[in-house]
Amino acid sequence: MVMDKLGSSLQDAIKKLVSSGRIDEKTVNDVVKDIQRALLQSDVNVKMVMTMSKHIKERALKEEVPKGMNPREHVIRIVYQELTSIIGKGTDIPLKPQKIMMIGLQGSGKTTTTSKLARYFQKKGLRPAVICADTFRPGAYQQLKTLCERLNVAFYGEEGNEDAVGIVKRGLKEFEKYDIKIIDTAGRHALEKDLIKEMEDIHAICDPDYKLLVLDAAIGQQASEQARAFNESIGISGVIITKLDGTAKGGGALSAVSETNSSIAFIGTGETPEDLEKFEPDRFISRLLGMGDIKTLLEKAEESLDKDELDMEAMMKGRFTLKDMYKQMEALNKMGPMKQIMQMLPLGGLGAKIPEDAYQVTGDKLTRYRIIMDSMTEEEMLNPRLIGSSRIKRISRGSGNSPEDVRELLKYHKMMQNAMKGMRGGKFNMQKIMKKM
Ligand code: GDP
Incomplete structure (x- = not known):
């Protein structure tokens, strides 16, 4: 992630806000002070920082908390909006000749x-x-x-x-x-x-x-x-x-x-x-604040899945072959490293709970599974039930893995198949899949 330092200072400020007992003038002042320090260290112009601080304080204490939001979320939203406003609207270069x-x-x-x-x-x-x-x-x-x-x-x-x-x-x-x-x-x-x-x-x-x-x-x-x-x-x-x-x-x-x-x-x-x-700007700031960016994630997911023509309907009816799983892994691969994907999930959600080395294991495992699947025949990919112990041996030899690895993959496929069956409404439920993984 770019601008790690600014990001982590701002995230610390938000965390302090989240863990504070109640939102009063002192809490807001403290948070604003932390944000000021972070922005000044990142070379943001002093005048700009001061104007922004004033806006945050005024709005946080005077604006009514919108329905369905608690006072903390209200302040976080104001911080988010004010930060977004200081980096401008962005210029859109269209995709045309x-x-x-x-x-x-x-x-x-x-x-x-x-x-x-x-x-x-x-x-x-x-x-x-x-x-x-x-x-x-x-x-x-x-x-x-x-x-x-x-x-x-x-x-x-x-x-x-x-x-x-x-x-x-x-x-x-x-x-x-x-x-x-x-x-x-x-x-x-x-x-x-x-x-x-x-x-x-x-x-x-x-x-x-x-x-x-x-x-x-x-x-x-x-x-x-x-x-x-x-x-x-x-x-x-x-x-x-x-x-x-x-x-x-x-x-x-x-x-x-x-x-x-x-x-x-x-x-x-x-x-x-x-x-x-x-x-x-809005995506940039939400990522900087560690607030996740579900929109980016979903769009990225849809982009890669479109290209791979996953038959979602058939999969949800339970026809989830190893071939589908392979395509899905390729799609996930295209979306970027696991860690990057996790970072786009919302704060307090999955992203925050996963230990650093877990990303590595997940990524490595996916690569190994793909190598194993490369050693399977088309028939086996379409109908994994055909894979008995002699075929497991052959696949493990062909892929340079142990028979246990092949069995683990088949078990994983079953789990994914069940997850697919559990999905409703035709929308690709990324979080559910991530959780299963
Ligand atoms: P020019 O003189 O403006 O054409 O500059 P160059 O394109 O040759 O870039 C100068 C140096 O900056 C090169 O070593 C690039 O690799 C490096 N560079 C350019 N953009 C980036 C970037 O976004 N990140 C990093 N880390 N280096 C960059």
Whole structure:
């Protein structure tokens, strides 16, 4: 999880609130103080922190507690809403054919993010192509070319040629048939005149639908200055904050952008092409607060299950074969590591009760089960009852596991089969399955 430090400080504050006897002025003041400290340590602007504190205090003590909510939940909700409001609304980049121009200073993570963005659209089923117009930084061409090749993303660049505008022109021509054209432009150490001129020239040629400014989270609240300066010189449609995984100043960077006329479209959370997240403020804050994000979880679950065409109706009628189980495990696998899935479950629910090493066991076990199933025949997968002791021996030998492991898998399948039968209403009951696991 990104911004661990801020997250855990905020979660501590919430826990204190949850365990306090009653909600009075002192309790609210204490919680607000803890939140203030956490935000200031994360480099959030002092004025912003003070304004937010005032809002929380006023609302917590004056607003009527909504029906169906206890006073603690009421305060937690206010904290959640106020935190969400300081990071702005987020910019939605639609999933449709378009041209995107990437801008930003050198070292901000622009080139890496360009390839991550291509990967993002690729995963959504659109065809991306990347043009390297960074003719300033030595090595930029090779770096981007390699990244794109690894992802199987179309790439255009002209090594050694300094005419960025010409490159963009030819690249766009070559990529006419692609859905998404992403143009990586050059950066400088500061927003200098020649950089502005170059951006304007490229802009005039490519007429992008979106101009995304890439900012390194480590600059903290200075993000507002940079966003403002780029916006005034060339105009930006959204911001991508990178390296949120590696700095204590993430809160500052995220909140500072909302002070300007722009907002955040994506966040970078690591070095691999998969480490780019669409920025959704409410989800982001609920995860930061450890409040879980059932919506993300369910959508993720549905996404992976759709692709695997699990026949839910048949399964609920009790026809749950080993093959179904295999598909289900693959789907779970795609959703990410167990731990990540658990983190999305609500506070006080499953997520909080599972000891650290349990994730590991669960993940390992799933991998072993899949290896065992790879050694089964189609017939056995469809009809596990056929698997008697001689077949168990053969499968265990074939998969390099013990017969006990195979038996355990068959037992596990039975348990899952029963869980499936127990489900009602046709909705995929994730929590129930997790519990059984
Ligand atoms: P550019 O000069 O703006 O094109 O910057 P690069 O794309 O070359 O990135 C500079 C460094 O930051 C590289 O080492 C990247 O791997 C790293 N980087 C970029 N984005 C992230 C991120 O989200 N997390 C982490 N940890 N590193 C990142």
